[in-house]
Amino acid sequence: MKLTLRVWRQKNAGAEGTMSTYEVDGISPDMSFLEMLDVLNEQLILSGEDPVAFDHDCREGICGACSLVINGDAHGPERTTTCQLHMRSFKDGDTIDVEPWRAAAFPVVKDLVVDRSAFDRIIQAGGYITAPTGSAPEAHATPVPKPDADFAFEHAECIGCGACVAACPNGAAMLFTSAKVNHLNVLPQGAPERETRVLDMVAQMDEEGFGGCTLTGECATACPKGIPLVSITSMNKEWLRATRRAAKR
């Protein structure tokens, strides 16, 4: 296949960015999208140009590093991560736009690479259970009903890629934050910190400059791991409960 790529180029965080046009040829439908970019980069290096910087690591859809907006969609046309998107989803002669995540809380580092450390700080604010090493009781001391364990797992699947933020017209991080709140709050082990967790994580989320949620649902549509939109509703419920209890004290 022969393709035309229009790629966002930006030298560094402070520089102005622009879309640059490149041609690539000999692309096989079996290549992943990132392997297609590898081909472009090999060309660029040999012609003495700066290759396109992009984040990627495991290339099997689990580390959450890859993060491209392709033709306007976070992770492109299929419901998967960019690394698991294959060129068979495109046609010979196509023109493809490739941009970084666009969100106020994710500043561009270079080209297609953005800074997602805001996510780490949301987790640091309360996305954990306090259980110092060595303090754990026997694992079977507290049975967890299977539906609760399954609910926790479904939310724990979040890979922290940030597609939800990139897809959201408001640049909100509600789906990411709710996934962690729901994972931990439903478990008996997470109960002692249930209220502080949701209050602190939501407060940190606001502080990082993520937008507000208007329930447009773009986040859940873009999520490669299928975290459901109702996750946000569950977190809102947790937050209201925690706020009410705090007011009573």
Add this chain to the structure above:
Amino acid sequence: MTSYADYTTGEPVADTKAPAGPINERWDKRRFEAKLVNPANRRKQTVIVVGTGLAGGSAGATLAEQGYRVVQFCYQDSPRRAHSIAAQGGINAAKNYRNDGDSVHRLFYDTVKGGDFRSRESNVHRLAQISVEIIDQCVAQGVPFAREYGGLLDTRSFGGVQVSRTFYARGQTGQQLLLGAYQALSRQIAAGNVEMHPRTEMLDLIVVDGRARGIVARDLITGKIDTYFADAVVLASGGYGNVFYLSTNAMNSNATAVWRAHRRGAYFANPCFTQIHPTCIPRTGDHQSKLTLMSESLRNDGRIWVPKAKGDTRPPNQIPEDERDYYLERIYPSFGNLVPRDIASRAAKNVCDEGRGVGPGGQGVYLDFADAIKRMGRGKVEERYGNLFDMYERITAENPYEVPMRIYPAVHYTMGGLWVDYDLQTTIPGLFAVGEANFSDHGANRLGASALMQGLADGYFVLPATINDYLARHPHKDEVGADHPVVQEVLAETEDRLNLLLAVDGDRTPDSFHRELGELLWEFCGMARTDSGLRKALERIPQIREEFWRRIKVPGTGEEFNQSLEKANRIVDYLELAELMCLDALHRSESCGGHFREESQTPDGEAARKDDEFGYAAAWEFTGTGEAPTLHKEDLVFEYVHPTQRSYA
């Protein structure tokens, strides 16, 4: 000039830290004998941890909980992305929840035997003991393991063992365990006990007066190279499988931290012990950048075959039953498709070498579920393997319910690594190695679901206990300053290396060299190795190295985000490590575990160990680039599990 292959044999190396006495009392005894650091003094001591996978994440969090000041590094943009996250299958623990006869001793026994008698008994026994605490710890952190309807933890059997001791979280066990460790680490970062440096890559080790005192690291965003100082350094930087270019490792996983430590004096043990996993999705062409593993549980119900005739290009559905060769069932009638990883991998290579491989380039064999679907119905197959079938279809665009899957072996894990004693300390005092970065627990072959167990055992429980002893004996007295002559020298060497890479301005990309080296290693130091092949590789590697420094092209500068420079610098180390792997494979003229020497096989074509000659771990000492290294042998003594030859026929 002597050739690289003319290595010399130096003094034996011995583990002096494991106490004598009954094996089940050794860990308790060591913990009691180890000196402790007063809680008030811990604040004054700094520990550097490189890597944030299962071993590094859990070690950083635990050391910080104990009160040490931790300075931690990862090359990823977040500690949550370390490649432990990609482990699928599960984690072993001798809980015996199934009441099926499991015990600490049985897990110990299985691991020593599975490692083909090339691991250290004391270490493996401790691993089995600690396995039960890991599950408790992870559950307390909120790791959502699979559960039964009664609310208790579910387990499954894995990798051919006869007990059900593998705990799992669907096909994402590594992800869930890693997020548990990451969250514990995040709590310590928020508390100010861990100073976290993401997107910062270790480029060298600082050794002052014979002790590890810090590292040189590069900020990958600004390109700034800086020095960091500590009272001890812990490497949790993972394995070196990416030396093969194509592997199931993450793209940026690399060997620089361990190799630089090796160059500074840490012995490197058993580098030729690499694990090749039989069930990966085959490559589709030269553009292939990495390989994806599929859980080997598929072999429980799938049947592996190739056409009987060479060069048969008919679609699989048109090849009649009597023209198919179910070669594993034919050669190993009693174990069939369930033979261990190394045997299944080698058999696939053999049939492909005969010209009977399928798919692009003939590098694949069929894994067929037609019989399973007939026997159990499609619904049941979907229930068991649905997510794997989906993954396969996403990558290959073929529907495995209708067309047999194609699989081929791929490099997956490295059992070799930095030599460590029972305290996980390398031969450089103050330098520790945990997880896949060390060599200690898996011998010549790792069992399924044991990597996660070892990473977390090292990080949560072993290192935090043993490092106390070292830190107590070396209380914090002096700061090594950036102006120390040794520090200046290491820093200058690093800067020179990067500047040289940028200055060559040749006509070949970093990837082109990496691919060339990888193909060479795969051919001669892959699934089957020979004396002549390894000698060929040893002749070729210095030539590639020479060409690399003449023709490498790295665009841009060092003072910016430069992924080509990162890559090229890692290849510099691969080009040396590859040579040591080939030499180690050449010198070990026996077959054991993942290391198969064609010259050493039984009459029926199985691996033949030579315990009298090679019952040791080979710890190599660096003497200079391209210079013949020195071999130090650690004799392995088996008091509890007596070596036997494996048989699966």
